[in-house]
């Protein structure tokens with residue numbers, strides 16, 4: 001019997017860039033390929049991908065990608081992945097593929113893959129893979145858990161999920177099916193850890209609907225502008241329902257909102273009476289109480305429609321005292337400053353803002369809390385458990401929940417990015433080898449031209465600036481022919497700190513002479529001497545460490 005190998009390429013130790021490679025009988029299938037939004041210290045980086053080295057090196061063995069749901073942290077990396085893969089089959093539900101498809105077209109890679117739609121509870125067989133898509137409730141509709149039959153028994157991947165008994169679309173996490181699989185035996189459960197630290201249950205999505213209805217009733221005389229994630233189509237539906245029941249028209253705003261609403265309407269995920277939807281250009285002309293604008297920008301994205309409205313920079317909608325602005329979301333950690341800047345701007349414009357900081361009712365999470373996670377563990381009753389989808393502390397918390405639920409501690413593996421877990425003869429274990437799992441930065445249209453070193457330089461430049469030293473030397477004697485010139489950006493003001501620059505120059509001259517005396521006439525030695533001496537001088541005189549770039553020319 002062949003081993004089953006699971007290589008974690010991303011998502012274990014961070015929230016984002018979820019991706020794992022599942023290997024059965026020598027063939028590789030990927031489960032999800034998402035992106036991570038850059039952290040504050042990743043200057044200039046647009047997004048972060050899983051490390052795809054392992055996939056590239058084994059591309060001849062990769063034929064399929066199974067997608068759990070349409071969130072960016074699960075599908076956003078697929079267009080980049082397809083640059084290195086060809087003739088791939090991608091499996092997902094209608095909405096998951098509907099969200100993915102325009103991304104593939106935008107990147108010009110749509111012809112490199114065949115998208116194959118999977119219905120709820122359907123089983124996909126692509127030898128040696130046999131995967132059942134089990135419905136789960138989450139903050140994007142039509143998400144799935146995956147049950148994968150292997151030579152080592154059943155592997156269940158929870159996808160992102162919560163237990164919602166009254167979901168907006170009536171499509172519950174299929175606990176019954178998961179329980180059936182559990183009683184027939186599950187070798188390994190991989191489960192979402194995002195909210196493992198939260199006690200209790202996550203409230204039902206429909207609880208937000210009740211809050212929205214009240215909000216529209218009590219602010220019947222104002223215009224309502226509601227911001228939420230463009231993929232949160234259940235939320236969009238509930239906002240629309242509340243607006244329509246109060247006699248309002250709805251205008252959608254923001255590129256991803258318009259695209260997702262169109263896809264979801266086509267697929268029957270969203271149900272909107274045609275006469276209730278108006279273009280945003282008309283919304284500005286209607287009396288405030290007759291309209292509701294649903295837009296992106298709930299994370300304070302600086303170029304979003306909401307940020308532009310707040311800054312009076314939007315062509316159709318000007319925010320003012322007649323507006324109630326609702327943030328139907330929580331700021332993702334790291335986005336708080338941006339969110340609060342937009343909220344401040346909205347207040348300055350005279351609007352009233354309702355957000356999670358003043359009212360918890362505006363949002364519920366799509367990821368199960370401790371009791372939801374325990375329910376999953378209790379119905380699946382796995383032999384082995386690996387917590388996934390979380391920062392390290394979430395994984396540890398989830399592991400202790402599993403222990404509480406009776407999974408023996410030595411059958412719980414806390415894996416991290418790069419780890420490989422094997423299933424062999426009924427045992428799960430870490431493989432001795434790991435796979436590359438570093439951050440893969442995307443910057444502009446470039447892919448892989450930014451690395452850790454470039455980022456460190458950007459951080460240095462941002463914090464302490466740069467000092468350029470330009471000098472021309474006689475290559476035979478090492479004597480200075482012209483210069484040195486010391487030019488600073490971001491360290492000190494060249495004009496106001498003339499004296500300091502002069503001293504820096506003298507330091508450079510001394511270091512060059514010293515190097516020449518020691519016989520270090522080659523270019524690299526010169527540079528090293530200059531950098532060391534000047535770095536020391538700058539630190540002693542200003543306690544700064546700017547990036548020092550010696551430019552040594554020889555004649």
Ligand SMILES: [Zn+2]
Pocket residue numbers: 069071138139160
């Ligand atoms: Zn998700």
Ligand SMILES: [Zn+2]
Pocket residue numbers: 018071073074160389
């Ligand atoms: Zn996710």
